[in-house]
Amino acid sequence: MTKMMYRDAVLSTIMEEMERDPNVVVLGEDVVGGMGTAGGPEAIGGIWSTSTGLYGKFGPTRVIDTPISESAIMGAAGGLALAGKRPIAELMFADFIGVSLDQIWNQIAKFRYMFGGKTRCPVVLRMAYGAGYNAAAQHSQSVHQILTGMPGIKVVMPTTPADVKGLLRTAIRDDDPVVFLEHKALYANTGEVPDDRDFMIPFGHARLSRAGGDVTLVSSGLLLGFCEAVADRLAGEGIGCDVIDLRTTSPLDEETILDSVETTGRLVVVDEAPPRCGLAADICALVAHKAFSSLKAPPQQVTPPHTPIPFARELESAYLPSVDKIEAAVRRVLAWR
């Protein structure tokens, strides 16, 4: 095991997979950084430090610094994949799916189906997402609810450095298109990461980060840590929480959620995306359909309100789910009847 930051788990996994497989190619804005400047290539190695050193090691044909052209980046990733490569395309901010959505949604996600299963499109679309930096409405969003609703792509949302390592390796080796969502506020978090260069975590297998038995909390990303904080706080009162880290929202590990709710009878889903037609609502519906008789209280959703993400510190704090809001929801389901 090696202790490393979430962002270093991203970079080291890409580095290892590029060494292993010459078909793995990286492209994105400033993934080299400094091209065409006095500072020269790698003057800045990517704004998230998740591509530092790749260009020097693998050169310009495999590490492609792109203009600010998100449609072209996503489209080129699709074309690279149809032509036999395994591209990892970086979208600097997940919010930029807005300018490149056709290539993700109408092209990459649908190639295999539209072409009768006679092709594969092994792309990894990495995107930095999430609020907490006062970056306001166009640089803070959680886009998984949009992408999870698209048949043909898989959606991964790692929470820990170890999960970054295991899930990103799975994504790179997967033959289907994968969106890999990296939470900006987690990049500097550290954790123990297995050294095995074949360490992989299969998609569709959630992680039980706390086992309690009285109430089920489901989340991922930054808010998973908030759920763990609530669980730790309530443990002092003798209240046990199951905290489930989804890891992937497509495919979704229904079984782990249902198994937990069948024991606890109480569900709180915590999600950073807006509430309407969202992941939290989807999971509540799943439980209502498949574990109705186990429920002891109405499932609760803790999400931001149905608004854009505001700028000012006070406003963003009020917008985001917090430890206190999650704790209040847990107490509501515990107090039911």
Next chain:
Amino acid sequence: MQLSRDALLAAYHRMKIIREFEERLHIEIQTGEIAGFTHLYCGQEAVAVGVCEHLGVEDKIVSTHRGHGHCLAKGCDVDDMMKEIWGSRDGLCKGKGGSMHIADVTKGMLGANGIVGAGAPIAVGAALASRVDGPGENGLKVAIAFSGDGACNQGTTFEAMNFAVVTQAPCIFVFENNHYSEHTGVDYAVGTAGDIASRAEAFGMKVWRADGTDFFAVHNTMREVLDYVRAGNGPAAVEFDTERFFGHFEGDPQRYRGPGELDRIRETRDCLKNFRKAVTEAGLLQDADLDAVDTQSLAEIEAAVTAARAAPRPTAEDVLADVYISY
């Protein structure tokens, strides 16, 4: 370089197959037997064939909203194409794609596209893949981005052109200017007075222009373009001036056409007639040679339609197949 007799016959055969494929669909669609939207390539055959006759299976093409011609020119099977348009589970895409999303990646044909202008970035990606592989015996593998005059106005096409120039990707942007983007004239919709090649030039590419109704003009131009791109000089663009004989989609009343326009272009701008005139006047082929190809092509299309009508239909279970490789 003079084409051999066999090469001339092969090129004519491919153009004629496309023509008869489309003429037959024009008739069959009116019976209601074929579902969905269909956009016919009739009139533009010399472009698809003049381009693709130069390509190997390792070269990629990305097609357009009007994709049947590109598919057939790149080697997609005629029967499988017809079955796909009929929606059979034995179709080229198992009845999942239909006319607008037809593809055969094994032939280097990366798809027609339901989204106008979506193809160019995909072609740049295929060209970047070629750059990773490096040159082979015949130089670099290329990727062709076919685009119409409609697609040339999409931002994706602009992004793709700039990206290709920046990365010096072996990508060729083939613009088929048939003068109409859907129901709107090119003089209105393309701000550079209908001139597409000058846009590509402004992005920093070497460009060519040729008459897209003259197979030999297309073929000779593409030889120059391909020599240039395969040698590693970066991307290039070509604008072919061509005609479409049918509407934007089947059922389009074409009220935007001028009086007698369709008769005139069928008479004077038909690439098959032009081909026949050129090769017979030059004594390269006889009318009888071409008549034999005509007869054979009609028989092949007839057989394809018969096979498509008899081909098995997909079932409800097929809906669920091929979304993912594993899930």
